[in-house]
Amino acid sequence: MAVLGKRKASEPEAAAVSEEDANEIFRRHFEARFAPIETPQEKRRRAMEDEDEDEDGPCRVDEEEEEEDGNDDSEWGGLSDDEDDEISDDDNDNNDSNDEEDVEVVDHSTSQTPKATTMSKRDLKAFMSSRPPDPTAKSQPDTKPSQTPTTSTLPEDAPSLLAQDLELRRLLSESHLLSSPALSTTATDGTAEPKLFTSGRIRAKATDLRMQALGSQTSIFKQEKMPMKLRKGMVARAEAREERRRREARENGIILERPAAGKKSKARERRREIGVDRPGMGRLRGAELRLNEHDVKKMEGSRDTFGRKGGGKRR
């Protein structure tokens, strides 16, 4: 660019120093103040070159010695690889060094002690009990190898495994709830939304079934008191529905489960007596009436070991 003013005379001198020269000047100035650091790679390269030169001949003795001294200075490239391998192991917390030895990496990621794997509770109890361990009685320490054969030899649908399958049993007992008439939309319009409340009811019924399986005496869904008419109507409707289902399945050739055995019929069977004039218990043959032990005890009246009548102290 043209310079205004009377500084034209000095310009060609400034222009003579091109950018590269300026850089050179700056670099030389910088290097004069700060000597360059030799990286180990450069050192080794130089050492290799010097070694190659050394192998040429023994004639240049002094220069060799100087070079050897220089080599000694430059050949030493930090700790050797062997020492590094000895120091570092897999779980070493502190010093992990690279192969090139120019960067030293300190790894503290594993310096936190992990939770010490202590013995299992059973082993701990056996070990820390007050009895000393008996060396002559060696019990099998591992139960794992004994567990795997059972699971591998039995097929998936073996009865013992099915009996233990809790999920399957629950599904079998509670799936009838999903087909309950309350849920079916045929009673109402098909377009009506299913009541949200019914889903909660199914869950409550399922929970109630599980409680009964665990051993509860009563069910909160059982209606004790109901007008006789209502109960009779409900029972009649349920019977009719069941009868219709069985009839239609029989007509269509569908095999259903066997009907649940009724308790009343058996009781009625027992009450049916052979004759009115026969004795109430025992077998009468001629003039001989034979009684069981069971019948005798029932007649005598039961008392338990404390002399109380059956039932005990009722709270």
Add this chain to the structure above:
Amino acid sequence: MSNPSPEFLRFTGHRGFAQRLTLSTLTGRPVHISKIRSSSPTNPGLAPHEVSFLRLLEAVTNGSSMQISYTGTTITYHPGLITGTIPGQGATEGDVIEHNIPPTCTRGITYFLLPLCLLAPFSKAHMNVRFTGAGVITSATEKGDLSIDSFRTAILPVFGLFGIHPARIELRVLQRSCAGPGGRGGGGSVELRFASQVRLPKTLHLNRSPGRVRRIRGVAYSTGVSASNNGRMIHAAREVLNPFVSDIHVAAQYDQAPLVPTGDKAGSKRRLGIGFGLSLVAESSAVGVLYSADVVVPASGGVVPEDIGKQCAYQLLETISKGGCVSPSSASCVLTLMAMGSEDVGRLRIGREVIGTEDMVRLARDLRTFGASSWGLRDVEDDDTGDIIVSVKGTGVGNVGRKMA
């Protein structure tokens, strides 16, 4: 019992004191020990733990008498019958003998337990002893005592090889304690119930190869200090030992520092005996071969748990490298039991560095003085481990008391 009193057996020095008294009680021969620390200007005579051991002997035996000289540097001991805990006799309370250890004691409780467990199989009744007091140190000590965990897991199982079933032995640690300040005192409480009495131990033939170390068990204990020390010790030990054995399991035990009554006011107590330590036991594939190592933090503190863990692991490796079928800590126990067995030659394969120590040689000499036959030593030619087979002929003594009483 009208035979004239036999001559005293004379010994000198305080080393092997408990061992000599035990052998005297087992064989029934009186001893005379002189020059006990006679050259020590500060503490001449018997040390507090030795006096306590004498009291213990008096409690578990019947008819033993001891005479201590005025300066305490000479003692004569007439052994009695080993009775154990007979209710109504001796210092029994209920069915345990309560033994109080003074607060000036500097040795661990295993110093008392080892000779007691050597006497117990030969006693007339069960040996139930409870150690209480202000001097019970259940951890290892810097003097080289074992901790009570390595005693229970590395020494007592060896009794099983002699027919003394460890299932009838119970060693309950009611309270743990490390050494108090200055290495003396501790507030632990230990109960030993030894119910397996035998007439004679079985002859031991442990002359086969010691096998390979199969698993390592151990106990890391911290008393009165942070429980994280346990984890750190275990981690440091595993770092060293994992490349060798994969089955390493160390139990961690944490206890509060025990309350120990101080002397100034009645009822005033302070917490004593804080510290931590690690005990490791290596079990080999051969039956009954156990190696143990025990390290505890010094009473003055200043050592990190990682160092303790590493040191214990290295100590265990050193013990294993010494070879043989017994470790240095249990060798004296095993050889004494072999010497007290029936009149039959038992063999034991032992490492060269284990038997070549001062203690073992002293034991051999003492046994010969007491009338046992000398040991036979021969090299193992099969492999180049350098082990030695020791042949010990039993004396057939068993318990003298049971024969006479």
